[in-house]
Amino acid sequence: MGYLSCNAESAIATCDPHFKKHKPLAATPIRHFHYADIAAAANGFSADTFLGRGSHGRVYRATLDGGKLLAAVKTTKLAGTTSKNHASKCTGCGNCTSPAENEIEILSQVPSPRFVNLLGFSTDPNGNKLIVVEYMPNGSLHDLLHSVKKPPGWSLRVRFALQVAKAVRELHSSNPPVIHRDVKSSNVLIDEEWNARLGDFGLALRGHVEDVRVKCTPPAGTLGYLDPCYLAPEDLSAKSDVFSFGILLLEIISGRNAIDVNFSPPSVVDWAVPLIKLGDFAGICDRRIGPQPDPAVLRQLAVLAARCVRSTAEKRPSMAEVVECLNLARKRNRASPIWNNLRRRVASVESALPVWEEECDSDRSEKFERMVKKGGKGKVSSVSRVGYGNGSEASNNNDKVMRSKSIGSGSGSLRGSWVKMQQQQHQTDNGFGRRKVRLKKSKSMGVLQGSLLLHYGIQNNNNDVREWPSWKRKCWKNR
Numbered sequence: 001m002g003y004l005s006c007n008a009e010s011a012i013a014t015c016d017p018h019f020k021k022h023k024p025l026a027a028t029p030i031r032h033f034h035y036a037d038i039a040a041a042a043n044g045f046s047a048d049t050f051l052g053r054g055s056h057g058r059v060y061r062a063t064l065d066g067g068k069l070l071a072a073v074k075t076t077k078l079a080g081t082t083s084k085n086h087a088s089k090c091t092g093c094g095n096c097t098s099p100a101e102n103e104i105e106i107l108s109q110v111p112s113p114r115f116v117n118l119l120g121f122s123t124d125p126n127g128n129k130l131i132v133v134e135y136m137p138n139g140s141l142h143d144l145l146h147s148v149k150k151p152p153g154w155s156l157r158v159r160f161a162l163q164v165a166k167a168v169r170e171l172h173s174s175n176p177p178v179i180h181r182d183v184k185s186s187n188v189l190i191d192e193e194w195n196a197r198l199g200d201f202g203l204a205l206r207g208h209v210e211d212v213r214v215k216c217t218p219p220a221g222t223l224g225y226l227d228p229c230y231l232a233p234e235d236l237s238a239k240s241d242v243f244s245f246g247i248l249l250l251e252i253i254s255g256r257n258a259i260d261v262n263f264s265p266p267s268v269v270d271w272a273v274p275l276i277k278l279g280d281f282a283g284i285c286d287r288r289i290g291p292q293p294d295p296a297v298l299r300q301l302a303v304l305a306a307r308c309v310r311s312t313a314e315k316r317p318s319m320a321e322v323v324e325c326l327n328l329a330r331k332r333n334r335a336s337p338i339w340n341n342l343r344r345r346v347a348s349v350e351s352a353l354p355v356w357e358e359e360c361d362s363d364r365s366e367k368f369e370r371m372v373k374k375g376g377k378g379k380v381s382s383v384s385r386v387g388y389g390n391g392s393e394a395s396n397n398n399d400k401v402m403r404s405k406s407i408g409s410g411s412g413s414l415r416g417s418w419v420k421m422q423q424q425q426h427q428t429d430n431g432f433g434r435r436k437v438r439l440k441k442s443k444s445m446g447v448l449q450g451s452l453l454l455h456y457g458i459q460n461n462n463n464d465v466r467e468w469p470s471w472k473r474k475c476w477k478n479r
């Protein structure tokens, strides 16, 4: 009888060794908890159960079912912005649903062992929704990468990257597809078996591009992770998640925040992509753990990240391709030490080559790989490292750098944080070199203003290799 009850989730659980201990999730009913039970389980929402604070409310640990079930309870506020007039006419635009309602709706439809799943919900006496999700005892990937004394090593980082990529791929391939819109390190939580799980579906959109809801929902996301091509509702595509994933991958490799004014330039894209194009892969590695022992794996990760953050959405890989690439990197990373030693010697020669201009193009990267295997003849050239300053100064553990946060509905607040960020950036880059600045958390954003996004787009536009003629010239000269 076992095979008769097999569903998509159990199939994943069977195929993927990381998830073999998970039971099929479809059978788990979504529970409606009494507020009093939830309040008691979270010890009256006291400090000892407090887990963290997001842009939509606080998160607490709750012990339910007589101690058998550990959960995380997310308190939220009602959206409360929709006029009665609009609500009566609305045919399903995204503005009427609060992030909490949205998260409940989406997670109840697409449960997966790769997500932080919904267990149930409750409503407080003021009508605010409380979301009850699986408790993740090892905190967020953001905290692991930026706060803990002993940051994760390379094999754990590659494993996390692959697991997140698989989670996003699963969303994109569901029917109808789901676009998460807020892929970032603080929305990746680590379970008891050290698996990375994608959480926080408050901004996610389920549907096809022609659906009213998708067509009418204003752009949203988190500064630093937000796709510069996503300026209006109709610009939304799965490639926006690919961009955010690329930022996350750069964060995993470098251990630096998506936007960090302790670095110059503060944007991880503007800082890392030029180094990747110059073949300085070690220059973007988290100095606390040193460069990846296998230079070929490092090169694969870095080039993949650069391709994900390309300024032209169509040129970015699909999440399926990202998963394939990371699978290869992980396999190589896990190969036997003797074999790895041999390969490292060969790879160190390969990786000394700069990244060819077109390598970030998916269709040309294979050509490039073939060429490198043949002995590196062709358009590639050796380029000396460029002095971008010692970026690792800022990775010092003492620096207090806060994480990027989703910005909820309210373009005003977004404008405020953007201006603030610009001012901080100006203060830091005013010709006196880098200064250590304590950053404020930036937040996920709901409604974005076109001009503001355009401004943001311009800030990040130079991540396209074609927009680096000086690099091109340099490469050509040093051929």
Ligand SMILES: Nc1ncnc2c1ncn2[C@@H]1O[C@H](COP(=O)(O)OP(=O)(O)OP(=O)(O)O)[C@@H](O)[C@H]1O
Pocket: 051, 052, 053, 054, 055, 056, 057, 058, 059, 072, 074, 116, 133, 134, 135, 136, 137, 139, 140, 182, 186, 187, 189, 199, 200, 404, 405, 406, 407, 443, 444
């Ligand atoms: N399921 C969970 N298990 C354990 N800790 C959690 C869980 N969910 C959230 N947390 C903790 O609470 C913090 C706040 O989470 P939340 O999802 O509300 O906000 P965020 O992702 O940090 O920011 P934003 O709301 O802007 O996306 C997280 O960083 C994490 O430390």
